[in-house]
Amino acid sequence: MALKPKSKTNSKQKVSASFSPLYKQIKELLLQSLETGEFKPGTMIPSEHDLADRFQVSQGTVRKAIDELAAENVLLRRQGKGTFVATHHEPSVRYRFLRLSADGQVEVKRTHSTILSCERLSPTEEQQKIFELSSSDEVVCIKRVMNFSNRPTVYEEIYLPAVLFKGLTFDLLTHEKMPLYGLFESHFGVQLLRCDEKLRAVSAPDSIAKLLHVAVGSPLLSIERIAYTFGEKAVEIRTGFYVTEHYYYRNSLN
Amino acid sequence: MALKPKSKTNSKQKVSASFSPLYKQIKELLLQSLETGEFKPGTMIPSEHDLADRFQVSQGTVRKAIDELAAENVLLRRQGKGTFVATHHEPSVRYRFLRLSADGQVEVKRTHSTILSCERLSPTEEQQKIFELSSSDEVVCIKRVMNFSNRPTVYEEIYLPAVLFKGLTFDLLTHEKMPLYGLFESHFGVQLLRCDEKLRAVSAPDSIAKLLHVAVGSPLLSIERIAYTFGEKAVEIRTGFYVTEHYYYRNSLN
DNA sequence: TAGTGGTCTAGACCACGTT
């Protein structure tokens, strides 16, 4: 991983072993500025021209770096206005990680969450591995039910590394009306960028069936999610149980 | 939608109403060549330089058109070798539409399909709408069970517009060992490019439970898929029921 | 050595949004 060259004519820093193109290096620099908070969610970053000046590369190279970040939904381009840092507060991308649709419409509306509990626990072995914690660290465990159109539809158990979410309490969760990932961003400076999910069909156990107003043994869509922030660092483990009688999980493959 | 200009200095064809950049127009031309079969699956298309000559644009413009098609998995770039038309026969992308993983490993292996039936039917109203057929047209209905590691895991009902799959018979399906989408490509010239899925958890009805060796009422992952070829034309409707005891459906969001 | 895709540049001009 070589550093960026100062002038173009001298850019002979390229060796065959682990060659990294200039625009990838620029991309890393931009990611650093995002991670350190120099560019904050919702704000505009400097213009391509300014960034080209700052990094001493051509505008096209900056452009290609931004292209990739925009494709990953880390940045958002708006022609004529500027390039902005993605935020979970904008309505357009607010529920980008909730791929649930109603049988008729495209999007889910009128959602309401009931927080059941929020406690500090010792992490399981699996959680220690994923979060890179030791057994003496703690995790926050949130349990909640989400209603869509007044129907209880999702039961979730959410695990977070406690060290990143110091002031997270039951009260905060019940009083804040913003979506959870917006709360993470605004109150704790944790930006969720990407997540992996594992989907299964399972039978509703007694406890969950009661909460979701379905019969014991009813089929539920189980979604295990691991969410990541900068540097592929895992910051959330979430298991959700979805009633899919009136809603479905949509996916597009190519 | 303006045509491409012959020379760069005269390229004043751009009007504000429904402006289409040059590279999008080149992309459409490439898609036409793919659809008509000028570029066949698995073969190499002309070099960027040659295409630039042919379309009388710069290499960078051709490049951007190819970039988009590569991002959509329609084309496949291989540095130093060329750009190739995607095919469902290559091992690397063979199961790109089967997002099932085993609890341990990343990929599924040792799959085997048992064809249960293959018949011509009248299309339902929904099928008529999706395939743009009339009630006098026919659809082919295939039913099959897929085994992974000798476990019956998936039951599928597949519907196809009969007019596109003339020689498709039970015998052909049982004798051909290639994956279904490879068969579509090689025998019928139908290239599947993209699909939309709706996922739900459902209870196994009697008939399906027997086929999958699970108890009646067991939870199954239901996947309704509509698959498309060029021009967003739907060419397959598939409903699958997955036993997710040892396998899961993986997804990545950002 | 030749051919292909991949990177990078400098500059021109266009489309969009705001002032």
Place this chain on the structure above:
DNA sequence: ACGTGGTCTAGACCACTAG
């Protein structure tokens, strides 16, 4: 009118693959 992202060009050079 101005600033932003978006498009396009012509040309140079680099990295990878194959004969």
